[in-house]
Amino acid sequence: MSDVLDALRRHPDVEAENLHAVDATDRLLLDEAASLLTGAPAGSVVVIGDRYGALTLGAIARHGISGVRVHQDRLTGERALHANAERLGLGGFTSHGLTPDLVAGARVVLLQLPRALDALDEVAALVAEHAHPGVVVVAGGRVKHMTTAMNDVLARHLGRVEARLARQKSRALVASSPRPAAERPARRWPERAEHPDLGLVVCAHGGAFAGTGVDIGTRALLRHLDAVPTTTGTAVDLGCGTGVLAVALARLRPGLDVVATDESAAAVASARATVDANDVADRVRVTRAAGADDLPDASVDLVLLNPPFHVGATIAPQVAHDLFAQAARVLRPGGKLWAVWNSHLRYRPVLERVVGPTRQVRRDPKFTVTASVRR
Structure with a gap:
């Protein structure tokens, strides 16, 4: 034993x-x-x-x-x-x-x-x-x-x-x-909540991060989503959670084919429900995958990423570093990675090294939003 x-x-x-x-x-x-x-x-x-x-x-x-x-x-x-x-x-x-x-x-x-x-x-x-x-x-x-x-x-x-x-x-x-x-209590999963300020419905199973809410990191990136210049091709919401970024992007850029991917079974089930609830199932495909491992090299024009920085209760910045590397692998030359991350983690040098030239879109004491261009 x-x-x-x-x-x-x-x-x-x-x-x-x-x-x-x-x-x-x-x-x-x-x-x-x-x-x-x-x-x-x-x-x-x-x-x-x-x-x-x-x-x-x-x-x-x-x-x-x-x-x-x-x-x-x-x-x-x-x-x-x-x-x-x-x-x-x-x-x-x-x-x-x-x-x-x-x-x-x-x-x-x-x-x-x-x-x-x-x-x-x-x-x-x-x-x-x-x-x-x-x-x-x-x-x-x-x-x-x-x-x-x-x-x-x-x-x-x-x-x-x-x-x-x-x-x-x-x-x-x-x-x-x-x-x-x-x-017993009445069945409740997945739950559903409307967010009038975002014009979105969010659905969530019990194990999904943030539930039917929208975490503040995602909100930070959502505020700048209309500045993303990519309008056609393929986009990936990497580590999609309940699918909020994928749905918002599909609505904002109808010319994009959007892939939402997460390794969490609860997240994937939630994202599929969110996609259906917002009537974008024709433009968003949700898959369960470890990072971007089901996507070919140099096949994507845009990646959105709000990376975790914990493994369970342990702080593990390497998780985000790995996701940056996966984003770099799947992006075409000239493709863009828009990311949001906790400001104290200072990921910009890593993004410069792993992906390419990186500019700061916004920074406050809690979160930084950056845009990187694949070399």
């Missing part, structure tokens, strides 16, 4: 000394669920939120179970799971979206607790509606990121929620007894 976990890698995700493929919560959940996993029938176990395969491969290696259904929001985590499984010669699992087929008839659900309560609500609602009536959810996280509100969210959908003792700064919650449909 320990050998399997010790052998796991994060690749193709960012790897560094302070970033790990397995944490104490993975180990705690596998121990807490051991009695449930022993002898579990094929196809009865579901894993949600497995970061790099520790829960899935740990359960398979220890208990010899098969037919494990897995949902991971991040595509890089999904690819890491498959890469680890191939390297270790393990199988017996399939990857799924956050849809009813993921949990249909499930008796055991292992869940890495998401940070967002809305994300937890969507998972709990899905389990309560579609899993076996005797399902047991073993959920866990780092104590510093857990709140009693998580218990409350689970309890809205599952009648019994028990907090277990903490270990190595991690804690497990065990939930069971799905509530009858009449006692």
Whole structure:
């Protein structure tokens, strides 16, 4: 068991000394669920939120179970799971979206607790509606990121929620007894909100960053979108989130074909709903991809980018650097990258080096908007 976990890698995700493929919560959940996993029938176990395969491969290696259904929001985590499984010669699992087929008839659900309560609500609602009536959810996280509100969210959908003792700064919650449909909240995902100031409708699933709101970085770039000179060709909203920039660009520049891409399954599902809600599905294509890895070299005229600077709770500027490099790869010579980023990160020298000549469009204490031209 320990050998399997010790052998796991994060690749193709960012790897560094302070970033790990397995944490104490993975180990705690596998121990807490051991009695449930022993002898579990094929196809009865579901894993949600497995970061790099520790829960899935740990359960398979220890208990010899098969037919494990897995949902991971991040595509890089999904690819890491498959890469680890191939390297270790393990199988017996399939990857799924956050849809009813993921949990249909499930008796055991292992869940890495998401940070967002809305994300937890969507998972709990899905389990309560579609899993076996005797399902047991073993959920866990780092104590510093857990709140009693998580218990409350689970309890809205599952009648019994028990907090277990903490270990190595991690804690497990065990939930069971799905509530009858009449006692559960009404379905709410994806949610929808109108933004009259932007003339947009934003749709969001529980795990989407900023939900149905529009984060201030995106708003900073939106304020200058009409200054983008590109009017024809192909544009990419790289790391599209709920699709706000892609929709706004498609409306502003109807001559552009727009591709919205994100590695988050929640983001992609949200962006597709946002695109449909704003009637631009004929001009915006939404894809799930790690950065721009599904786009050919020198195939794009414009990239819009509001890059993250965290991996989970860890500050990792390398994520943005990688996205700059991917933008440079897919841009044609003379193509443009318009980006917004936290001013304290001082990305301009990186953009100059990786993409090409870069001018500052606007800067304030929080955000900087830049325009780079591909050499």
